[in-house]
Amino acid sequence: MELLGHLYDGFAVTLTPFNLTMLVLGVSVGLFVGAMPGLGSVNGVAILLPATFAIGEASPTSAIIFLCALYYGAMYGGAISSIMLGIPGASTAVATTFDGRPMAIKGEAEKALIAAAAASFFGGTVSVVLFTLFAPPLADFALRFGPPEEFALMVMAFATFVGLGSESILKTLFAIAFGLVLSSVGLDIISGRPRLIFGEITGFMHGINFLVLAIGIYGIGEILWTIESTKGKVTVSQAKVTLRSIVTTVKSLRSCIGTMTFGALLGYFVGILPAAGATPGSLMAYGMAKNFSKTPEKFGTGIVEGVVAPEAANNAASTGSMLPMLTLGIPGSPTTAILLGGMIIWGLTPGPNLFVEEEEFVWGLISSLYVANAAALVLNIAFIPLFMTVLRLPFTILAPIIFVLCVVGGYAPTTTMHDVWLMLIFGLGGYLLRKLEYPVAPIVLAIVLGPLAEQSMRQSLIMALGSPVIFFERPLSLMFMIFAIMLFILPLAKKYFTVRNKNKR
Amino acid sequence: MKKADLVASAVLAILSVYLMVKSMELPIGWLEGEGPGGGAFPFWLSAGMLICCVFIFIRNLRRKSPEGQSTEIFMDRESARLFLTVLVSLSVMIGLIHIVGIYISIPLFFIFYMRHLGKHPWPLVLAISLSAPVLTFVFFEKLLLILLPKGITEEWFYIFY
Numbered sequence: 001m002e003l004l005g006h007l008y009d010g011f012a013v014t015l016t017p018f019n020l021t022m023l024v025l026g027v028s029v030g031l032f033v034g035a036m037p038g039l040g041s042v043n044g045v046a047i048l049l050p051a052t053f054a055i056g057e058a059s060p061t062s063a064i065i066f067l068c069a070l071y072y073g074a075m076y077g078g079a080i081s082s083i084m085l086g087i088p089g090a091s092t093a094v095a096t097t098f099d100g101r102p103m104a105i106k107g108e109a110e111k112a113l114i115a116a117a118a119a120s121f122f123g124g125t126v127s128v129v130l131f132t133l134f135a136p137p138l139a140d141f142a143l144r145f146g147p148p149e150e151f152a153l154m155v156m157a158f159a160t161f162v163g164l165g166s167e168s169i170l171k172t173l174f175a176i177a178f179g180l181v182l183s184s185v186g187l188d189i190i191s192g193r194p195r196l197i198f199g200e201i202t203g204f205m206h207g208i209n210f211l212v213l214a215i216g217i218y219g220i221g222e223i224l225w226t227i228e229s230t231k232g233k234v235t236v237s238q239a240k241v242t243l244r245s246i247v248t249t250v251k252s253l254r255s256c257i258g259t260m261t262f263g264a265l266l267g268y269f270v271g272i273l274p275a276a277g278a279t280p281g282s283l284m285a286y287g288m289a290k291n292f293s294k295t296p297e298k299f300g301t302g303i304v305e306g307v308v309a310p311e312a313a314n315n316a317a318s319t320g321s322m323l324p325m326l327t328l329g330i331p332g333s334p335t336t337a338i339l340l341g342g343m344i345i346w347g348l349t350p351g352p353n354l355f356v357e358e359e360e361f362v363w364g365l366i367s368s369l370y371v372a373n374a375a376a377l378v379l380n381i382a383f384i385p386l387f388m389t390v391l392r393l394p395f396t397i398l399a400p401i402i403f404v405l406c407v408v409g410g411y412a413p414t415t416t417m418h419d420v421w422l423m424l425i426f427g428l429g430g431y432l433l434r435k436l437e438y439p440v441a442p443i444v445l446a447i448v449l450g451p452l453a454e455q456s457m458r459q460s461l462i463m464a465l466g467s468p469v470i471f472f473e474r475p476l477s478l479m480f481m482i483f484a485i486m487l488f489i490l491p492l493a494k495k496y497f498t499v500r501n502k503n504k505r
Numbered sequence: 506m507k508k509a510d511l512v513a514s515a516v517l518a519i520l521s522v523y524l525m526v527k528s529m530e531l532p533i534g535w536l537e538g539e540g541p542g543g544g545a546f547p548f549w550l551s552a553g554m555l556i557c558c559v560f561i562f563i564r565n566l567r568r569k570s571p572e573g574q575s576t577e578i579f580m581d582r583e584s585a586r587l588f589l590t591v592l593v594s595l596s597v598m599i600g601l602i603h604i605v606g607i608y609i610s611i612p613l614f615f616i617f618y619m620r621h622l623g624k625h626p627w628p629l630v631l632a633i634s635l636s637a638p639v640l641t642f643v644f645f646e647k648l649l650l651i652l653l654p655k656g657i658t659e660e661w662f663y664i665f666y
Contacts, residue, residue: 054649174557177550188543195531396623412651436513455547503646
């Protein structure tokens with residue numbers, strides 16, 4: 001009952017005219033960003049976070065509503081270019097191309113688009129309800145955490161990249177360490193002395209702003225990447241959406257409820273893990289739907305089940321990734337890592353205390369997810385013709401616009417040109433690292449979590465007079481550490497068993 | 506890919522060593538009554554980076570990693586040219602901000618990019634290049650109150666404040 005009261009208060013916050021405007025604006029921008037090939041929620045949130053500073057300082061709730069609505073909208077939008085172009089609008093919509101594109105080629109584009117939107121709405125709603133139920137008890141539990149638990153939890157978050165990531169383990173470890181080192185540039189939090197001031201440039205005294213890195217990698221770097229991958233010409237499929245096609249498609253989805261529910265649940269739980277997220281979540285949902293299907297051979301030829309499973313999963317995953325961000329202060333995805341950094345800039349301390357001290361913010365955010373989900377469904381279907389035009393927009397117009405937005409966005413937080421140059425360097429570096437198959441998501445997560453990780457580690461060590469045993473003495477931190485160690489060993493164990501099986505044969 | 510991967514791990518190893526040395530400006534060991542020194546956190550992490558790089562290098566040489574066996578080329582000529590053009594024009598744009606300010610450098614960048622790389626018709630190029638600085642000004646300076654760098658054009662904007 002208390003929960004309903006909180007939700008009621010939350011809706012009162014979300015439904016004020018200003019917040020509602022921000023929400024609709026966020027969803028629209030998100031749909032647009034998601035629909036653009038190559039750009040996804042993380043790029044949109046990184047590039048547009050600086051634009052929310054003025055709002056965020058006055059009302060963090062309005063700013064987060066805008067950005068979360070954008071996050072949501074992008075999950076819907078990703079399906080549009082997957083279906084119409086056959087190019088995933090964002091990595092989170094890769095799995096949607098498998099059956100979405102064949103459907104469009106068969107002339108069922110509008111059916112695929114409507115099914116994708118309806119499945120996104122379904123997945124989103126299921127996951128937001130789960131979020132509402134899980135978040136308060138989890139935050140309550142996390143209130144008991146001291147520095148050792150916080151540190152152990154972060155070690156576990158990084159360990160998920162090693163245990164569950166798809167890139168080379170060595171390269172993943174390198175990326176984590178590199179991000180953490182970058183986060184330690186500036187003043188040492190405990191002694192107050194400057195450190196890692198490269199070339200004695202005073203610009204490094206205030207540290208490396210995570211946004212400069214995020215915009216560099218997800219703005220500049222991403223566009224450099226896309227320029228190379230979209231050199232070829234693409235063809236846009238045609239679709240005409242009528243009220244009748246909406247009704248018949250939604251009715252036909254009744255047979256897919258099981259697939260969608262399964263996709264939503266899977267996506268939600270995969271989304272909670274920091275290393276996994278909407279992309280693996282939707283791929284897994286597609287794979288599972290195929291495995292459990294009575295007609296697996298039809299997958300890939302253009303069937304509705306192949307569209308609804310990943311679409312329900314990627315929306316559910318985006319909500320899932322917000323759960324640890326809001327309750328534990330550990331982001332579940334690169335996008336939420338940037339949101340977390342934004343919350344710090346707006347003057348909030350992420351973590352369980354939010355549920356005690358910032359009730360308006362937390363419940364406003366949660367209820368906005370319900371509204372954003374509905375808004376995205378309506379806007380998505382209503383503006384399908386508009387998105388067709390957007391998809392025809394040449395990249396040589398879009399790319400310079402995004403570059404300029406990145407430059408202004410990199411300048412805005414600190415108003416120094418130092419940060420703009422640094423952003424360019426990170427953009428280039430991020431692009432090269434990505435090309436060499438170094439994962440970049442752990443770098444972004446590490447630079448956001450770095451200062452918190454170092455602080456909790458040093459506080460714990462001071463508490464224990466220098467003995468690292470403290471992390472293994474307290475029951476909760478011991479549990480996290482055991483999980484972390486298991487995740488670190490997982491890839492080695494997997495390798496050992498595959499080698500042994502090979503030898504047996 | 507094999508060669509590029511080798512070069513990259515060597516360069517990153519050098520970077521790691523530099524970061525280790527740089528971290529040593531602050532104590533990296535244990536300080537009595539204070540806990541770990543200010544340089545310890547970055548120092549040991551950089552050491553970790555170095556170890557990763559060394560292993561990546563060795564595994565590549567012994568052809569144990571997928572990169573070590575890859576014969577794919579890192580970037581073909583055409584891509585490299587496009588990539589460099591974009592990168593240089595972007596750097597020039599940022600460099601020009603120091604001198605002529607953002608409101609001159611943005612339209613120049615648009616004109617170059619859309620005309621030279623996009624081959625779009627002039628009316629479209631001019632429409633976008635000239636409206637971009639106006640929109641930037643209205644949105645960032647008027648709505649969000651973030652002052653953007655103007656270089657020598659600073660005086661032109663006095664009438665707006």
